[in-house]
Amino acid sequence: MNTTLIHSPKQETTVSRPDATTLLSVRNLTIEAGSKNSPLRLVDRFSLDMSPGDRVALVGESGSGKSVTARSIMRLDPDFRLTGSIDFDGQDLLKLSEKQMVGIRGHKIGMVFQDPMGALNPLMTIGDQVMEPLRVAGVDRAEAERRAKSVLEELGVANAAVRMKAYPHEFSGGMRQRVVLAMALISDPSLIIADEPTTALDVRVQEQVLTLMDKVSKERGLAVLLITHDLGTVAGFTDRVAVMYSGRKVDEASVDTLFNNPAHPYTQGLLQAVPRIDQTVPRLLTIAGAPPHPGNRPTGCAFNPRCSQAFDLCREQIPELRPAPEGGMVACHLYPAAGKEQ
Amino acid sequence: MSLLELRDVCKTFHSLGREPVKALRDVNLTVEAGTITGLVGESGSGKTTIIKSIMGLEKPTSGTVSYDGINIPEAKGETLKRIRREVQFVFQDPTASLNPRMTVEQLVGEGLQVHKLVPGRARRRERVAELLNMVGLSERDLERYPRSFSGGQRQRIAIARALAVGPKLLICDEPVSALDVSVQAQVLNLLQDMQEELGFTVLFIAHDLAVVRQICSQVAVIQTGQIVEEGPSETVLANPTHPYTKALLAAVPNPNPTIARQRALERLNEKVA
Known part of the structure; x- marks a missing residue:
């Protein structure tokens, strides 16, 4: 086992706003797969x-x-071993029974996946699928139908009453994603976890779905955790961005700080490597190499072999998250801790 | 000089009991030699129908698809063989396009063998090693299988395989959209470098306008089977004239939070209005 992965006694920190009440608080979540002997x-x-x-x-x-993190917040993969804590709505999700989790998933936390066709049952009507979370919770059919119609209308599905009788294959990709969103919203959750919700869609449909999520979350005061690889979609939609690299959170900041003054060399590299529609460069700047396999991470900072600014310490020690100079948190030895820490 | 030319190409798909689908409607597309055309x-x-017609897999209902003056659907024998060598393809998903049971040497060397370009196994091996070096891999990778490579490396193998036979026209179908952001730029730069070095022509099919703007000198925009706008990509993407091009451009997410938020707000207001 890689010795650099052994728990450090220090708690990881996160950018928190002390004045606001917390809805979701994930602490030191570690996810392991594989056998106990070679995790x-x-x-x-x-x-x-x-x-x-x-x-x-x-x-x-x-x-x-x-994605593994997002799925594990909902405890969707029974084969993973989860440690740490996930406090949601006053309870630690990792301590709940599987039965209690059923009451959370799709009820208090809604989930939207990348591929709407994969998330929908091809043999069930749209209406039955949107209603399902309510029916499971024991709401009678007439009431469930009424609420399904209302949430589909909220999401801009015209003629909702008729279209509820249709099957998924009769819907376009964008419409299917609205249905998936409706399923996530119908139980009036306080948090939606959306895993690459627009990646499989055409660019114009992508914009429509994002605008819809924007509208719904603002109107309902809904918290959204958006999982994506696309920095472009992040800029207009979120307040805060956390960047993950090889299983760890390496950077977290407000969306403005992250785009204008990115702290971590990986974040900087990502921002430069994306071609932009508003400017062309003679040559794209690249990050050399490729991300490591989870079973084969380098010693020290996982990004060090690809980092142009790496020095000896980066190859020896995993950097902990610390406050970044421009605000936010960063896990990088270029930003030594203020004071006598370390 | 145009290397690939589609003239008034129509393709209609018929199926029983349904309205015929007009997949292509009078498509005119010219790819000039030495350019990267998006x-x-x-x-x-x-x-996809356009790509299939270039491959000779779909015969247009009417119109001509010609490569270097040869009408592709009518090509046979030696002429067809020549087209098969001179027109090469790089597809979106290298995991699907590379045979998992062939080694890198076999994958990259297959075309050399089929077209009898390099006789002798030892000399073929040498040539494959050269090609691997060219795309940023090494001769150490000759014996390995696609599964032991990352997505970006697999796409490099696919590019080496396509370039092995010395193509004049490279058709790239969404070659970077399945790749990670940090790797996408590497593959785009590689394509650009190879094109400059070897001087072949590229038809670059993509949905990402920012990628097109970065690497294509010319661009054509297609909507429901019709080319609605074409020209130098700087002109088309900076000053689009067709409403569809404008709509596509407007939907591209802007990675500047201030602009992006402003636009998100405008869209919300549009919805309400």
């Missing part, structure tokens, strides 16, 4: 705080652990 |  650590001591109505983006590339 | 459109716009 694969997918996520290492992840912490995040969200207040009611907060819109936070969790950004990372494939294999960074962002 | 073809932009949403799903269902006809991009």
